[in-house]
Amino acid sequence: MFSKIEYQSVDIPFLAPMQLGHKIYNTRAITYITLIDQKGNRYLGEVAPLPGFNHESKEEAAAEIGEFFSARIKNRPIPLEQFSLTTKLCNFFATSSSFSTLSPSAYFALESIFLDYLYKNAPQTFFPLINGQEAIVIESARLLTLAKDQKNREDLYGQTTTAKIKIGRLPLAQEISYINSLPPHIKLRLDGNNLLSANDLVVLLSSIESTRIEFLEEPLANMERDWEKIYARYQVPLACEASLQREISLFSGFNFLIVKPTAMGICEAAKLINLHPSKKIIISSAFVSPHAMRWHLFLAYLQNKLAKQVHGLDTLRYLKLSNATEEISFLEGKLRSEFCRTRKPF
Numbered sequence: 001m002f003s004k005i006e007y008q009s010v011d012i013p014f015l016a017p018m019q020l021g022h023k024i025y026n027t028r029a030i031t032y033i034t035l036i037d038q039k040g041n042r043y044l045g046e047v048a049p050l051p052g053f054n055h056e057s058k059e060e061a062a063a064e065i066g067e068f069f070s071a072r073i074k075n076r077p078i079p080l081e082q083f084s085l086t087t088k089l090c091n092f093f094a095t096s097s098s099f100s101t102l103s104p105s106a107y108f109a110l111e112s113i114f115l116d117y118l119y120k121n122a123p124q125t126f127f128p129l130i131n132g133q134e135a136i137v138i139e140s141a142r143l144l145t146l147a148k149d150q151k152n153r154e155d156l157y158g159q160t161t162t163a164k165i166k167i168g169r170l171p172l173a174q175e176i177s178y179i180n181s182l183p184p185h186i187k188l189r190l191d192g193n194n195l196l197s198a199n200d201l202v203v204l205l206s207s208i209e210s211t212r213i214e215f216l217e218e219p220l221a222n223m224e225r226d227w228e229k230i231y232a233r234y235q236v237p238l239a240c241e242a243s244l245q246r247e248i249s250l251f252s253g254f255n256f257l258i259v260k261p262t263a264m265g266i267c268e269a270a271k272l273i274n275l276h277p278s279k280k281i282i283i284s285s286a287f288v289s290p291h292a293m294r295w296h297l298f299l300a301y302l303q304n305k306l307a308k309q310v311h312g313l314d315t316l317r318y319l320k321l322s323n324a325t326e327e328i329s330f331l332e333g334k335l336r337s338e339f340c341r342t343r344k345p346f
Contacts, residue, residue, distance in 0.1 A: 004036040013320040021052025031058045045109035050286040053263045061105035085270040107265030112295045138300045140313040162187045162310045168195030176207045192219030198226040215239040256280045284312035
């Protein structure tokens with residue numbers, strides 16, 4: 001059982017200012033939540049709401065966790081035998097409906113703590129959750145920005161097969177020029193974050209070889225009004241963000257589901273993987289720390305057991321991390337993810 005909770009707020013610097021939503025940020029604000037059991041063992045979770053996606057602040061999510069801990073977790077037995085990825089793990093502690101609506105950031109932090117506890121203390125229960133423990137290499141698309149210096153392009157991108165590019169942030173002609181200058185073998189994932197007008201998207205799609213585009217992610221400011229006309233003309237596959245509260249299944253060409261665990265919680269993400277076998281589910285990180293990335297890899301592992309995907313986990317290299325490593329390993333080396341760890345500002 002857990003007997004104590006600790007909080008630590010940190011601001012991890014970006015290597016260069018980063019646009020999240022409609023604002024520019026110099027740091028990634030997170031709060032570490034540590035639960036301590038009666039033997040003094042520590043289990044770390046992370047509250048990391050992303051501006052523009054999460055409605056709660058990290059302070060609000062941390063307060064929710066503190067209240068939940070005091071009322072439902074502290075000095076109570078941990079029901080290891082009841083853990084399941086089909087039900088939010090927090091529900092095993094909650095006997096009151098007042099705790100049925102924790103924020104996604106709170107769920108992500110607590111569920112990562114509970115899964116870590118399960119992994120370390122009851123592996124016979126943990127490993128059946130993922131149906132094994134064999135090695136699976138998780139491949140990630142390269143997250144690219146519109147670099148000012150275009151030198152050494154082949155050195156930077158020569159090993160990249162898939163790239164995600166944020167669009168709708170700079171002059172359209174500049175973005176088109178950048179995209180067309182990338183090596184032709186790279187598949188393109190173009191993420192508009194609902195910033196483009198229909199006219200701008202038409203110009204962009206008319207200027208890029210459409211066969212290179214793997215998908216457009218939430219490209220339009222008004223998806224409901226404009227997407228069907230765009231799709232009828234260009235037939236480009238669509239990716240939608242799973243945490244957005246709207247009926248995304250009605251959009252034509254919707255083949256990819258983008259899952260941000262910090263925007264819904266680990267168990268909700270795992271449930272989506274099981275509920276949508278016909279969709280190509282992409283696990284996407286939101287500039288989380290290496291600790292939280294472990295559980296993104298966990299979910300990518302679950303997805304790749306069903307159908308291999310190239311995920312969206314190339315965000316660590318945009319953070320200034322004092323203990324960054326070339327490779328992140330999880331499950332004691334049985335699950336590995338390879339990232340390009342370029343340390344230069346973009």
